[in-house]
Amino acid sequence: MARAALFDLDGTLLDSLADIGTACNQALLDHGLPPHALARYVDFVGEGVENLITQAMAPVPFDLAVLTAYKRLYPQQMLKLTVPYTGIEAALTALVAAGLPLAVLSNKPHAPTCALVEHFFGGTPWRAVAGHRTEVPRKPDPTSALALCAQLGVAPQDCVFVGDSAVDVATALNAGMPSIGVGWGFRPHEAQTASYYCPAPQVLAALVQAASPVAVVGRGVAS
CATH class of the missing domain: 3.40.50.1000 (HAD superfamily/HAD-like)
Structure with missing residues (x-):
């Protein structure tokens, strides 16, 4: 027991997937990168934010600016859909x-x-x-x-x-x-x-x- x-x-x-995906998509768009369907984020989450951004940006190399944008955007988004x-x-x-x-x-x-x-x-x-x-x-x-x-x-x-x-x-x-x-x-x-x-x-x-x-x-x- x-x-x-x-x-x-x-x-x-x-x-919480919809809020994670929405914030990440906005960070991608802000840097000229294409967004993903929210369901795709199932494959990106679980191993930390650096891995999230790396997976979401692929095949474009990781960019710290996108991570920084996500860290700014997510706290503003995280209570909307979760x-x-x-x-x-x-x-x-x-x-x-x-x-x-x-x-x-x-x-x-x-x-x-x-x-x-x-x-x-x-x-x-x-x-x-x-x-x-x-x-x-x-x-x-x-x-x-x-x-x-x-x-x-x-x-x-x-x-x-x-x-x-x-x-x-x-x-x-x-x-x-x-x-x-x-x-x-x-x-x-x-x-x-x-x-x-x-x-x-x-x-x-x-x-x-x-x-x-x-x-x-x-x-x-x-x-």
């Missing part, structure tokens, strides 16, 4: 009621990560919220996940990582944590490689509580 939980943000707690996934707030409430300490770990820059969590989930008593900072390696490096486990006061094998992508699954594996892949996120096919697969937020709280350390190498499925 898990004693704590870490959550990815984009594609796990929040459906919404929590239906059922997520109830799942978080159930986990808090069960006494599990919770934290967020995202590859999104730290400032917008904190702002989004506060805006959408300000009533949840998060023990920690961690976005990417330049001095700490991004997921799937386990450094931040392990630091959060220490902050929550649990061993990694007793803390489950909930996410929607292969990056999240790899982070959990690298940290020695069981993982739950969610079926409603940006990359549900990648989520199926997790220790457990959760098809809907309505069963997430029960699955988090049932997650076992043996699932770091095994696999379970929510019913």
Whole structure:
């Protein structure tokens, strides 16, 4: 049984793709580059803003000016179209009621990560919220996940990582944590490689509580 939980943000707690894509498209247009259909951004997100801009600009080489524009535009856009996934707030409430300490770990820059969590989930008593900072390696490096486990006061094998992508699954594996892949996120096919697969937020709280350390190498499925 898990004693704590870490959550990815984009594609796990929040459906944020439209705001990410809209801000990135505007940054591209401002620099004479073609925009993308918003659905294409599923393939660009999850590994940090530098990778996002690199993928969105391809085959044109990365340009720091486009990244700078995106970092300016995204905070202005990020609350316009983003919404929590239906059922997520109830799942978080159930986990808090069960006494599990919770934290967020995202590859999104730290400032917008904190702002989004506060805006959408300000009533949840998060023990920690961690976005990417330049001095700490991004997921799937386990450094931040392990630091959060220490902050929550649990061993990694007793803390489950909930996410929607292969990056999240790899982070959990690298940290020695069981993982739950969610079926409603940006990359549900990648989520199926997790220790457990959760098809809907309505069963997430029960699955988090049932997650076992043996699932770091095994696999379970929510019913």
